[in-house]
Amino acid sequence: MIIRIDEYSDVPIYMQIRNQIVMGISSGELKPGEQLPTVRALALEIGINTMTVSKTYQLLKQEGYIMTDRKNGARVRENITQSGVISEENKTELRRIVSEARLSGVGKDALKKLIDEFY
Amino acid sequence: MTWIIKLVMFICIVPTVILMYILGFSKNPGKKNMIMGVRDNPKFHEGKGQEKFDTIVSSARKGGLIITAIVVILSIVMLFLPVNGGTLLAWVLLVFALFLVAVPYGKGNTELKNLKKELGITKSGVTYTDITSTNTVHALKLPWLILPNALALISTIAAVLIDFGVFGVTPAVEKYALTVMSLSFLFIAAIMIPIAVMMDNARNMVISRDSSINANYSRAKKKTWADLFIAMSWANALYLIANSVLMFFTDSEAAVLISTLGYTAVIMAVVVIGVINQRQVENRYERDTELELQDDDDNWLLGMFYYNKNDTRLNVEKRLGYGGTINLAHPAGKVIGIVSALILIGSLIMIIYLNVTGQLVV
Numbered sequence: 001m002i003i004r005i006d007e008y009s010d011v012p013i014y015m016q017i018r019n020q021i022v023m024g025i026s027s028g029e030l031k032p033g034e035q036l037p038t039v040r041a042l043a044l045e046i047g048i049n050t051m052t053v054s055k056t057y058q059l060l061k062q063e064g065y066i067m068t069d070r071k072n073g074a075r076v077r078e079n080i081t082q083s084g085v086i087s088e089e090n091k092t093e094l095r096r097i098v099s100e101a102r103l104s105g106v107g108k109d110a111l112k113k114l115i116d117e118f119y
Numbered sequence: 120m121t122w123i124i125k126l127v128m129f130i131c132i133v134p135t136v137i138l139m140y141i142l143g144f145s146k147n148p149g150k151k152n153m154i155m156g157v158r159d160n161p162k163f164h165e166g167k168g169q170e171k172f173d174t175i176v177s178s179a180r181k182g183g184l185i186i187t188a189i190v191v192i193l194s195i196v197m198l199f200l201p202v203n204g205g206t207l208l209a210w211v212l213l214v215f216a217l218f219l220v221a222v223p224y225g226k227g228n229t230e231l232k233n234l235k236k237e238l239g240i241t242k243s244g245v246t247y248t249d250i251t252s253t254n255t256v257h258a259l260k261l262p263w264l265i266l267p268n269a270l271a272l273i274s275t276i277a278a279v280l281i282d283f284g285v286f287g288v289t290p291a292v293e294k295y296a297l298t299v300m301s302l303s304f305l306f307i308a309a310i311m312i313p314i315a316v317m318m319d320n321a322r323n324m325v326i327s328r329d330s331s332i333n334a335n336y337s338r339a340k341k342k343t344w345a346d347l348f349i350a351m352s353w354a355n356a357l358y359l360i361a362n363s364v365l366m367f368f369t370d371s372e373a374a375v376l377i378s379t380l381g382y383t384a385v386i387m388a389v390v391v392i393g394v395i396n397q398r399q400v401e402n403r404y405e406r407d408t409e410l411e412l413q414d415d416d417d418n419w420l421l422g423m424f425y426y427n428k429n430d431t432r433l434n435v436e437k438r439l440g441y442g443g444t445i446n447l448a449h450p451a452g453k454v455i456g457i458v459s460a461l462i463l464i465g466s467l468i469m470i471i472y473l474n475v476t477g478q479l480v481v
Binding site for chain 1: 242244247248250325330427430431
């Protein structure tokens, strides 16, 4: 799975990695139980501080996407808890995206088609 | 025997300067991803940009060609010149003159960076990492690297013990000559092992959205580096052992010099084969054009020295030539950089001093 890091983005690097790992799990690129690189290996590979990767993994663990233990390192969770609801934070983000799309003249159908494609 | 020393220097200098010229100044710069340490950009090939780009590149290429030609011609002339007190110093200075090829390269690099600003080429800070193959792609078989260097170590220990009279035998050469020679070549082995390991642990390149292509590409590149270091280690160890045997049984300067000549030829051949193999790998794989290229040209001082405070890696892939280089902003990189510069300057001063005081004779 390829991770794209934009140094000039407003989104912090730890969040960029987190978002892409979540997208990878959702799309099936990262399979349940799949081993993730160690904090040190990933930090060395990207060329960033280990604390940044550690923060990403802590966040992913907290959100229930991955599990970590001393012996096996980080792995994608076999059973991710499905709450069935969209968080308030994501709702706000979705509203912003829909608003911007409407202002740009993107039709509802086009937006729905995009959702179908990403889902 | 001076002609053998001259031949050794000639074999070292001429292929090196030609390789530096070929690698630094491409014949078809428009077809390369990197031109004198600056990433190619479509704006370089539009209207006035193309005009200025061509002027910069051809001027640097011309400069490189002139310096290369001078070094080659001087090497040929010195090969046939009669020997005097300054011969060895002249050859050593010619080795240092190799660095002059980097001058038009660095100048071209600076001019291209200025052209980027002039054309309004904005920076892209995008990097890609393939987390599927993180820390899993390796090509170096450590036992094959350790074995020749272990043999070199055993040979050196034997040389030291012989010189200190532990075995009760005396070598044909003068006392401690065997130890000094062995330790010098063991030092090369000691440097080669960490560099080989470092290159094998280098970051994997992302050239495709397909992880298996990225893994294969990185593995192929690492394999060429691993083969190069293993071949050099074997050449080093075999030379050390052969030379020790020669020096033990005979005090013949001719025999030692001939084996040195063979060693130099083998090392140069190994390097050339390594470069050819790297080029073949590069030609076999094509980069996915949809992947954005990171613009980190400003982190490459003169297109040769990597200095990036925001990068925690110590070793990165070179822009000039093949292999790796160090991040001079890394604490360990700073130490390595300063020590290397001191060794280079120190050895030059020492050679000049020895020559002036008449201690450096051929």
